[in-house]
Amino acid sequence: MWVDLLAEEIRRTRPAPRHVVNDAKSPSGRVHVGSLRGVILHDCVARALADRGAAVEFLYGYDDYDPLDGLPAGRDDLAAHLGRPLCDVPSPDPAAAPSFARYYGDEFTAIFTRLGARPRVYWTSELYREGVFDDAIRVALDRASEIIELDxxxxxxxxxxxxxxxxxxxxxxxxGTTVVVGWDGALVAYACRPDKVAWAQGCGHEGRRSPFRGGSKLQYITEWAAKWRLFGVTVEGAGKDHMTRGGSHDRASAIVEAIYGGRPPFPIAYEWFLVGGRKMASSRGVGVPAAEFADLLRPELARFAIVRPHFRQQVNFDPGGETIPLLYDEFDRAARAYFGREDDPDLARTFYYAHAGGGMADVFRLRFARVAHLCQIPSVDIAAVAEAEKGGALTPADRAELDARVADARRWLETYAPPHYRFEVQPALPDTAAALTPEQRRFLAALVPLVEQALAGEELHAAIHALKGEHGLAPKAAFGAIYQAFLGKDSGPQAGWFLAALDRDFVVRRLREAAGQAG
Ligand SMILES: [Zn+2]
Structure with a gap:
């Protein structure tokens, strides 16, 4: 499994009794789902290193001393703040968070915390203002031309x-608008240029000030290098766009080695994680907020969706179609592998890394597609169906698992489930049932005595199949007749379980009515 392979490679190439795993993000608006892949990847690697006996510190940084360099959609009112540090840009909701950066950073922290990642979060603005970067700033000012040439x-x-x-x-x-024009070892001379960058206008001021304790920040490549040295970072991945030859990772690596006397961390270049599908609020996959993805599924499943593919594989996660039921089936297979009931070591480890906190009990897992069907049948007791299938009483953990599935299924049915998964038992015989053929009506009439035997779902399903054969009906005609009678459509859930779950008298009445034997 790729996390284990990475951990082994780190141990081989970067052996250390203590590892510092760092990830970071500039909180310049709602954080996108691609960054969530980053946090979960780092969390998995930190977990894997800790499992192998290393002391591990997992850090997550919000680079909120970076300038606001673009306006989020619909926020043209922030134009005057372009060029200011993100920590000084007003919060969309001052009651919820004191700054723009905090607002979006806190939202993202809540998401990855729910998904089981618990790094120590730091805010770069605080570190600058506390003077943590002061030595690195002094070195950068003293050796500025060397850094520029190297870069x-x-x-x-x-x-x-x-x-x-x-x-x-x-x-x-x-x-974002200033340039350094002099440095005397104590004060830095600077000019605030109206035309330094295209996205913000400087005010024209020229002055001298201390660059320390928040008076300045390191340009982001040098800052990246300084962080590696300051925090002793040993492992840090980044999206593949940072990892190109001569790209930002190479540039920061050169600076940390030549200027700060440190070593670049073990790099992990990961691919895009896109979320697609017509119904997502943002149509451009990479721009889908992490919150929207995390709202699709409970934490273990959302995490499983991220951890399952190899990090070098581009993912385009489309929550429509069969994606969610297949993901759940794969998750259940992973659980069976983890608990030793299926031979798939890779999936077993994936289950382990998908763990988002709380218990990892070997619980009873009713198939997601079944749950989605059952929770649309009025008056069905899903727990009773689960107990029948399990062949015993549900434990509290079984029950919690079932509740989580029901919640996911209901949310999915309201949002991304394809039409053939959705149905509604019609309170009266649907008008479309008038189109049933005489053969279909005879089949429905013959079904009545079977239903009256009060068979369990599986037996009833087998009996329906046998009856269909006796009547010489194609599956589509036979099952279609049942669905038309109850749902007013041509498809639906597995008929045996479906009919067994409904009130028996209701089923008998409806079958007779549809067969034309009402009364
Ligand atoms: Zn200015």
């Missing part, structure tokens, strides 16, 4: 503006 050599870019330090303008509070 140009690695990136192959001749772009002029890559001074490793960005000063906060004392006049307008922007950090």
């Amino acid at each position: 140009r050599a690695i990136s192959g870019s001749r772009k002029a503006e890559r001074h490793p330090v960005q000063v906060v303008c004392e006049a307008c509070g922007k950090i």
